Amino acid sequence: MLNNFIVIMSGYTATGKSTLSKRISHIPNTEIFHSAIIRRELNLTPKNKKEADKFFDYRNGLRKETDKRVYKKLAEMTENSLQEGKNVILDAGYFFGWQREMIYPLAEKFGAEVIVLRAVCPNEEIIKIRLKLRGENYNESALNETPSWNTYLATKEITEEVEKDNYFKNSQGSIYEFDTLQNKLNICMNKNTNNAARIKKALQYGFFKQNKNFNLEAIEKKELSQMIKNQFVIAIDFDGVITSPFKLKAKYLNELGLNLKEDQCQRKDCLKRGIKLEDYKKKSIQAYTSPPQNLPLQEDFCEILDKIKNIENSKIFIVTSRYDQMVKHLEEYLKYHKIKIGGVINTNKSEKLSILKMINAKIFIDDDIEILKQIIDEESSPSKIDKLIFYKNAGNKSEQKLSTFVEEVNNWSEVWQRINYKIVKGKSLKKIMKKSPLMNKNKNAIILAAGLGTRMEGKGKIIPKCLIEINNKTLLERKIELLKKNKIEDISVVIGSKGECWNQKNVDKIRKICDNLIINFDNNITNNTYSLLLGLREIPGTESDILIIDGDLIFDAKTLKEILSHENKTIILSEKQNVGAPGNRVMIDTYGKVLEVGREINVGGNNSQMLIYSGIMQIAQKDFKKFKEECKKEEYYNKDTGLVLNECCKQFPIYSITPDSKWANINNPSDLKKIEEIIAEKDKENILVTGASGFLGKKIFDKMSKEHNIYGTYSSNKKSGEFIKVDITDRTSLKNTIKKVNPKIIIHTAAICNADFCEENREIAHEVNVNGTQNIIDICKEQKIKLIFLSSDYIYEGEREFYEESSLACPVNYYGETKLLCEKMIKNQLKDFIILRPTILYGFNGPEDKTTYVNKVLKKLKNKEEIFVDNFTMKYPLLIDDLVDFIELSVLEEYTGDFNIGPSQGYTRYEWARKIAEIFELDSRLIKPEKSQNIAKKPQNVLYKSEKSEVHQFKIKNLEEGLKMMQKQRGCMFSLIYNSRPDKKVNDESVALFRIEVGKKLAKDFFVKAEKVIGIPDSGIYGALGYAEESKIPIHFGIVKDEYSRRTLINSNPQLRSEKVREKLTVVPEVVRGQDIILVDEAILSGKTLKVAIEKLREAGAGKIHVRIPSPIMSKNCNNNILKRDAALLVKEDIQESKAQVEEKLAEYFGVESLRFLSLESFLESLQNKQNYFCFECFKGKDL
Structure with missing residues (x-):
């Protein structure tokens, strides 16, 4: 039985002693104690950076007094561990004999062996760099402080050499010195015991061998635990798993006069046939150390290795037990076969489990059934190892299955099947957490x-x-x-x-x-x-x-x-x-x-x-x-x-x-x-938005309808097909509408928001803003509906440094008074409510947007007209998309209470206009500052500092980020082909003419003989017109739809969307029966609309179907709130196939004779106003 050992780590700061101590700490039954941790536990650390250098200076008497307590504690912990029969590693400086003398008597008392491991780094310039990178070892507050270099020099001057200790003068114990820069072990004094040999081997081979993918300098700078953090680690044995050595082994063994087959090369088989153990070892080494080209790889290994390496966050290590003289040959073998992995670990068989734990292996592949048995026996069941894979080869075919923890495989294709069940679509099982709008800790x-x-x-x-x-x-x-x-x-x-x-x-x-x-x-x-x-x-x-x-x-x-x-x-x-x-x-x-x-x-x-x-x-x-x-x-x-x-x-x-x-x-x-x-x-939970035709209401309606059952109201004389006309001041009409919708939540945005108008027309403002809101409050109370009320920063006077939710409200105009009065009514009469006080809003809904400040500035600057704007009152522009995101989050999270929401950076309207000019690349010299004169007094500076954690954790875009998103929304090329009305313009580009033009280009680039052109309504119709005009093939309306169906794209679930499509699309059999058809659709997202249309055409007896798409392949989700960020796209962003290959696969998927997309080049050539900014990121492009 081995005696226990004590390893005393010795070395100056930043020489790498902690890295070395961890390198050997995987030896079984070993505990490691750190002086740094004990200092913190005893509260013996410097309080600030100024104290750090003095604190760590050994010439300071205070340091010696604190060290006595620390090293006494280390000795006590060592004694306790030795009593329990454990080995000990002491990761501390041990610069002085009196510190080490506390340990020697314990070694003698328990019969333990002392090994001093001294870490050195000859190049002191490297130490300087490390100190700047890491700071003092014992206190993070000293980070980047140059005095720590002085501490290093002072300690070096007064250190007492270990060799002068009486313990070593009497030839007790071993002293090793390890050069952490050269990765070289020097033996100063060696007792040549088993423990010394174990530590020596751990230092030499119990770490990752240097190769192109894994350099030892990286280990010096970053501990192993950091290197494998968030990695999916797969450990693989080498001989018999990666290589196929048994045929070669049989060849060498047969030189002894035997006639062995591949599956007869195990040691026990050879010994039974009378081969001496020494001869068996000699021939085995000859086989394993043959030139790399003679020792074949297992079938499909390289192909499967490439697949595994492509898995996100995966790292592969070889964990093997080889003779020392074979390690170098192993590296040559890897180099010859161009096998690039994380690293190689050479260790004893008995220590494989410790190694696997150290590298946090998730999957381990080995052909040695005894090793797998040992892992199972020691762990009862593997704790961190998710799957043990038993690789069956010529040497172990007769072995039996061990347990449900072990998967048997016969080749590397089967290995991949097992791993691929664990890791799907290139993502490791422990995927990186997605960041939600509220950065709470995820469950x-x-x-x-x-x-x-x-x-x-x-x-x-x-x-x-x-x-x-x-x-x-x-x-x-x-x-x-x-x-x-x-x-x-x-x-x-x-x-x-x-x-x-x-x-x-x-x-x-x-x-x-x-x-x-x-x-x-x-x-x-x-x-x-x-x-x-x-x-x-x-x-x-x-x-x-x-x-x-x-x-x-x-x-x-x-x-x-x-x-x-x-x-x-x-x-x-x-x-x-x-x-x-x-x-x-x-x-x-x-x-x-x-x-x-x-x-x-x-x-x-x-x-x-x-x-x-x-x-x-x-x-x-x-x-x-x-x-x-x-x-x-x-x-x-x-x-x-x-x-x-x-x-x-x-x-x-x-x-x-x-x-x-x-x-x-x-x-x-x-x-x-x-x-x-x-x-x-659950599916009946409806949300009603008042004022849904307004600037904010429309954004709420459009964005939240993708996930919720949304209904909207409007009050103007202008018709709005999507919304319900209702006057909130008409209590009876309002109540009837709400009863029909039966909402769970009402988002109340309807109001007169023009402060000057409210100031001059107080009775009208009171009737709409106050009485209308009171009607809604009454109905919410009666029907137990939650109310989300949109208030304003105008309830504050704007003269204080900042405003929290609990700050005293003191409006300076009548509009602010109406909002404050509504807040008080809500708080007094309702229990379930949210009050939101946004700052000034800006953003983009569509070309029909009302004249907002940004639109007004853009129009003037594009027409090269001077614009005079206020440079006195501070505004805090809030992107409308951010406010809607917060509203949606408040619905999902069921927030209650009042929330001040706005950015922290303020701008005058003059500064704001100049930022608009900068982002949209317009002439800022046309912008002139002035002090505006308003009918209604405006608060001068309302800066929010919210008390609510929900607001603190919510990411609000700064003005530059918001304007860039708005710019992309205004120039969205997807809107040109899909979700804009044909009579509208997108960034001055006619929607109808653009769709006709891309249809023409599609016919020029991908003509095919057919009898009729049919467009899928509505967006495909104009593209079909262009195709028909250019190709001279007549257009027919063979597919019609229910004009009252809402667009299916708002349904995020593909199956639900498919059903909605089937409801609204109708094929006219008399038009399509027996006809070869060119079917035009505007784009392919999920492909559900197109799939259903093709199925119905087939059912109606259509002949050949050729699909033509007048837009490029759409393979990237939108990050700009035009489409749902996680919309289900049929073609994935990481697709590697060429355009032609994608088209061929999609034609097969849809069951049509051919399918073609317009190229991105032709798509962009169709623009009439190329000088304007357009975004086509969703087509895997950039911006124009």
């Missing part, structure tokens, strides 16, 4: 959907329950949408592989819904606890709480809100049931704490209630580790999660909640009806 969620499927009435086939559709949307889609709306972005779905329901079609369908897909290959013999464990392995466990949800459960937003906001973070959802009901029963005390969970428990005691676990649990961050450890027990693999919860409630508090909300599991058709009712109620 994780696991959806367990690995069951064998269900046969519901009317389905006719077995499908996974999570794919049951209600109103053309699957239960899984609904769950994920709800989770994402609550900022839960890191979602994994665990599915099965066995059973009729888990065919490739269903698996692909789920992959389209969720990127993070995990496969339970043993779902036919395991239960949901094992599926849960597979999901838990993807969770770091230290960053957030985690939600665990059954795949067949549906719930409403209120249920999720109660879970996420509950004061007890580890909770389960339970439902009151009659005794005898199926499922896991939950026994709780009077405080809701879970006492017992199980299918057979009995009710007992007066303080108990009987409930049934309903399929959602939340595990708090602090309880995650214990919960995961419990799930890892093999006894649970074929059991449900009730048993795990029963055991865990004894280890940490779990609470049961039964919220007054709606949820249900699907077990039979009656459950399905209950879920349909929940969803129907």
Whole structure:
């Protein structure tokens, strides 16, 4: 048995001793103690930068006194660890004999071996650089302080050499010196013990060998833990997994007079045949050290390696156990075959598990069954290693499968199948969190959907329950949408592989819904606890709480809100049931704490209630580790999660909640009806926007209609087909309208906002702004509707330094008075409300926008007219898109209260106009400053400093960012071909003429013989006209639509959109039957409209169909609020195929004879006003 060892790290600051200590700390049964951590625990750190240099100077008597306490503590911790039979690494300076003398007696007392490892860096210029990069080792407050170099020099002058210690004079222990710059080990004194050899080997080979992808200088500057942070690490054994050595091995062994085959080269086989061990080793080394060209790679290895390396955030390491003389040969082999990886680790077989933990390996591939057994035995089940892969080759074909943790493979194609189940579409399972508008810490969620499927009435086939559709949307889609709306972005779905329901079609369908897909290959013999464990392995466990949800459960937003906001973070959802009901029963005390969970428990005691676990649990961050450890027990693999919860409630508090909300599991058709009712109620949640034809109201309507059921009102005489005409001052008419819409929320924007008009027409202003709002308040109170009221920064006088929500309101004009009065009425009469006080708004809706300040400036400057604007009053311009984003967020998050929202940078109108000129590249010399004279007094400077965290965390664009977005919206080329009326202009470009022109170019570039040209209404009609005119093929209206249908693009769900398309498109059979057709559509986004149109044309008997698209391939989502940011695009942004290849694949997908897109070059040539700014980012272009 080995004696324990103590490694005393010695070295000056920035020489790399902490890196070295971590390099050897993976040796089993070893603890590492840092003096820096002890200093912090004892509160012995400098208070500020000025004190740092004095504090770390050993010539200062105070330093010696503090060090006595630190090194005494280190000695105590060392003694405790030695008593427990552990090895110790002391990461401290140990510059003086008195510090080291505290350790030597402990070594003698416990029979431990002392090894001093001295870190050196001969080039002191490098040390200077490191000190500037890292600051003092022991205190971050000294970062970048040059006096730390003086500390280094002072320490160097007074350090006492280790060799002069009596302990080493008596030849006890070993002293090593490691040059961290040259990566070279020097032996100063060596006892040549087993422990010394282990540490020596760890220093020489227990780190990453230098290659082009991994340089040791990087290790010096950044610790290993940082290098593998957020990486998906795959570890691979070398011999027998990457290489195929057995044929070559047989050749050398047969030189001993044998006739061995590839699968007879194992040591035990050779020894049975009388070969001496020494001869076996000699011949094996000859085989393994043959020239690289003689030792073949396993089939498909290089091809699969390239696929793995293309996975985002993946890093590959070779972890092998080779003789020392073979390590260099290994590197030559990698170089010869051009195998580029993260690095190579050479270690003992017994220490492979420690290495895998050190690099945080997620997948390990080895052909040695004994190694895999050791990992399983030591871990009970691998904790951080998600999957062990047993590579079967000529040397181990007869070995048996180990356990459900081990996947057997016979070649690298099968390896990729296993890894590709873990990593979908080039994204690692631990994907980087998406940033939501509110930068709160994200939770994780696991959806367990690995069951064998269900046969519901009317389905006719077995499908996974999570794919049951209600109103053309699957239960899984609904769950994920709800989770994402609550900022839960890191979602994994665990599915099965066995059973009729888990065919490739269903698996692909789920992959389209969720990127993070995990496969339970043993779902036919395991239960949901094992599926849960597979999901838990993807969770770091230290960053957030985690939600665990059954795949067949549906719930409403209120249920999720109660879970996420509950004061007890580890909770389960339970439902009151009659005794005898199926499922896991939950026994709780009077405080809701879970006492017992199980299918057979009995009710007992007066303080108990009987409930049934309903399929959602939340595990708090602090309880995650214990919960995961419990799930890892093999006894649970074929059991449900009730048993795990029963055991865990004894280890940490779990609470049961039964919220007054709606949820249900699907077990039979009656459950399905209950879920349909929940969803129907959810889908009925309507929002009413008053003043929807106005500047702000229209933006709210257009943007939020993509995700919500939005209705809008208008009051002017001008007709607006999308909106309901209503006068908010007419109480009866207003009440009838609201009753018909039945909204859950009213967003009240309707008002007279012109301050000068309000000042001169106070009675009218009061009637609309105050009395109209009172009517809305009364109806909201009566019908329990939430009100979002748009107030103004004009409620403040503008003379203070800044304004918070609690600041005293004191308006200086009548418009501000009406808004303040409305606020008071709302606060006195309603409980559920939001009051928003935006600063001055700017932005873009469309060419029909009213004359805003930005539009007015642009018009004057483009006409080269002088413009005189105020240079006295400070304004805080707020992009209208940001305000609408905040409104939508407040709806989703169910905010209440009042919020001041605006940017922190102010501008006078003069400064604002000059910024407009700069962004739009117009002549700023035309802008002249003046002091404006207004009828109504305006607040001079209203700067917001919100008290609300919701506002603090919300990202508001600065003026430059906002104007650039507005510029892109004004010049959006997608609007030219899709969502603008033909009689309008986009950036001075006629919509109708542009669409006709691109149709003509399409005919010139991609003519095909046919009998009729048909455009898909509405946007495809003008392109079809142009194609027909140029090609001389007649245009016919073979497809018509319901003129009252709203545009389908607002429906983000592709299936729902498909149904809406089918409702509104009608083919005229008499026009298309037996005819070869050129079908023109404006663009391909999701492809649903085109797909349905083609299907209906086929049903009507059309002949050949040639699709022509008068726009380029659209493969990039819009970041400028024209389209939904995550709209489902048929062609993905990362597509690598050429245009011709994409067209060929899409023609096959749509089932047509040919399909062609207009090139980007021809598309841009069709513009009449090329001098104007146009954005075509969605076509993978830039800007013009």
